[in-house]
Amino acid sequence: MSTGDDLLREAQDRLDAAMESRGLWPEEDSAWVRGAMTALPRHRFAPDVVWEWDGWTWVAVDREREPGRWAALVYPEPQDSTVTQITDGLPTSSLSCTQVVADMLDSLMLQPGQSVVELGTGSGWNAALLAHRAGPGGRVVSVEIDPGLARAAAERLAAAGAPVEVRTGDGTAGIAGLEPVDRLVATYAVETVPGTWIEQVRPGGRLVIPWGRLGHYALTVAEDGTSATGWLQGLALFMGDRHATSAATSPAPAPGGETAVDDQEMFEDLTGGHLLFALRVSHPGIVVSVEGSGARARVRLREETSGRSALVKRTDGALVAATGEGRELWVALRAGYQLWRERGRPEQWDFGMTVSPAGQTVWIHDPASGPYTG
Structure with missing residues (x-):
């Protein structure tokens, strides 16, 4: 009979092998990601109770009572997340899917010794991975709006020996009193990238931001420090900003009309x-x-x-x-x-974004092409 530790190792090995066989581990400059995830495994940042959808409702799965089921939920398929908190019947926090975490860390291009701000601490796992990469000469500051999540994450990070400053607050406003950092990463989706996030990053620095709950962009801050431009990097579903309101329907005008839609x-x-x-x-x-x-x-x-x-x-x-x-x-x-x-049937990778004091623009192929509208 497998012990709890055996079950975890087996589940961890299955997920690692799935990432390997599907070519999902970053290579070259971001090969460090795989080693960091091995050194700081997901289960060290998961609560003792996680949640599973049974087709009707979210069901609690307790680590002590059901170790095998708990391990399988903490180490699911690469594209699946682990729900760690339910509020009023809906998921409000999770351990993000391994594939997306790896992809976003790759997009961030964090280097040893650099400073990074994380918005949305959650379980603390992503912050630990950032600290692993930044190393002794770097600095990781993570902000979480939920006080309970912030406390639990700080405890897990301390137990893992990950030097992360966890603060409680609303990340949408950035972190007051903090000098510009080299990198910024958000773990929740926004419809409009706040200007405060651009100001939080030094010129030439990089931001990785989930947008529209569908994909994440990597933006580079311009030399004047007031704008940032970049490309879509990957697709995934993200939990939204807790303060966000639903997006208004804004149909694009029908172009020309020379051909009817089939x-x-x-x-x-x-x-x-x-x-x-x-x-x-x-x-x-x-x-x-x-x-x-x-x-x-x-x-x-x-x-x-x-x-x-x-x-x-x-x-x-x-x-x-x-x-x-x-x-x-x-x-x-x-x-x-x-x-x-x-517009030529653009692929998702043809879409870019510019955020400036004038607003946010999504474009295709080149910023000079203007907004993606008719």
Whole structure:
């Protein structure tokens, strides 16, 4: 019979092997990430109770009573996170999925001896990895809005020997009184990158920020210190800023109109992935998610402001919105599809972002191309 330690080692080895076989471990300048995750394993930063979705509700899984199940949840598939806190029936904190943590650390390009601010301490695992890389000559300051999470993370970090300054506060405002740092990373998504985050980083420094709960950008601060520009680095779902309000629906104007939208073609392109991100830019108020693939693929739509929803799927070669209240959402997205086609069907990696005192602009190919709109 396996002991708790054996179960953890087996689960940890499975996750490491999955990352290896799928080519998900960063290489070259970021090869340090794998070693850091081995030295500072996920389970050292997980609470004794984690949560699992059973199809109806979130169920608590206790480490002492169910060590094997707990280990499997702490070391899931590379693309899966571990829910560590439920508030009013909804997840409010998690150990982020290993694939995304590795990708974001790679994008951050943190060097030994540098200073870094982390916004959203959570369990403390990511902060520990940052401290491992920054080393004795570096500095890691992490801020967490939830006092309970901040206390628990500080205790785990101390037990792991990770020199991280954990502060309690609202990271959206940055950290007052702290001189500009070399790097800044957020662990929760924002719709609009706060100007205070740009000011927190020195000219030439780098920020890695989840945006729109769909992907993360890496931005480099300009020499004047007032703006930052960069590219989309990866896709993943992120928990949002706890103070954020739902994005308003802002359909892009339909371009030219020389060709009518073919719903079947739009459906096929949407399940391919690149259009999904483009619609997130052009129609931020409509949450679009794809389930399954091929003939079984389905697209779910939900309007954040009204709660209207739709399920779009194939039926005998035709597309049907299964929920009548949201049929208009599919029609609204046609404008975004036409925009995407007119702009040359850009891939998700073609999207960049500039944040300046004048506002935030998402563009494709080159900042000079202007906002991604019709």
